Amino acid sequence: MASTNEIIRFVKTRRRQLGLTQKELADRAGVGLRFIRDLEQGKQSVRLDKVNQVLAMFGHRTGPVRVEDRDEL
Template sequence: MDSDKKLPLGKIMTAEDIGRCVRAQRKAQGATQAEFAALCGVGVRFISELENGKSTMALGKVLQVLKCLGLELSLRPRGWNQAPATSPGRPE
């Protein structure tokens, strides 16, 4: 198994990243899309579109699926907006 399919997957920046994580976890648990959809209370089409990275998925349903998989989503600052106290070449 290559490293991009192992959990945790690292930074989630796109819907495709979430989809890859969902697919990998579902397969690791040995469930088909139909079995998993029934377990989560969503349709097979929803699972398929989620795993394929559809960017317009309903957030509440995505969170429901993640919870069903035993996954959680957390947010943290990226750090890109934290400017240094002084910039190189600029007087203090």
């Protein structure tokens, strides 16, 4: 399953880069701590608007991406 979603890895990585805890990110993004957890844990059925709130913290948002152009590490 690896990076089920690019978004999960992106959030995890960025958050740590900024030295934020899950709680700090949650507060800043205006979502619950539990949401950040679920998200970083790979929960796929999260709400799009909440994801966007979090991505906004990193100057990003959700968008359509070609499946071929996946993040190869």
